[in-house]
Amino acid sequence: MSMALLFPVARWLAGLLPATIHPMVLHFPIVLLYLSVGLEVLALALPPGDGFMHRAAFWTVTLACVAIIVTMSAGLVSEQSVHWTAQTSAILSRHQRFAIFTGLTAGAAWLAHVGNRFPRGKRWGLWGRGRASLVSALFVVASATFVTLTAHLGGEMVYHYGAGVVGVTRITPGA
DSSP: OOHHHHHHHHHHHHHHSOTTHHHHHTHHHHHHHHHHHHHHHHHHHSOOTTOHHHHHHHHHHHHHHHHHHHHHHHHHHHGGGSOOOHHHHHHHHHHHHHHHHHHHHHHHHHHHHHHHHSOOGGGGGGGSSTTOOHHHHHHHHHHHHHHHHHHHHHHHHHHTTOTTOSSOOOOOTTO
């Protein structure tokens, strides 16, 4: 899909979906990526056994990739209903950039898992211990780091600049 088509589709969806769709779904990829980090570490640390931790890490990364696509699409929809200033637009650009890095590194982790699930001979043994993969673990850690930075910037847009907040209120010191 070209970028020229992306924004009219986002505007069309903005008329169908609530403006709060992005905050409604954004927690899923965050939780799934953090859970993936834990499962990857356990898959590397524990004896291979039956490979349960590796399978759990694979499916968690798979769900995280799907959730990232949904969340990024919801972000494009939600941004259509926000009045952007020069300051918030700059933060939004960084927020979007880190979201793309999150998706790319999660996708790379998923591809590393696919490579480990369907090994061809012993050459795949270099990728990890048994069926656990150091490569996928590193990509998941990178993705969790990027999603943390993305969430920080998103929170900064809302909490510091009130992006998307109607009737922003302030608590006065000493009140």
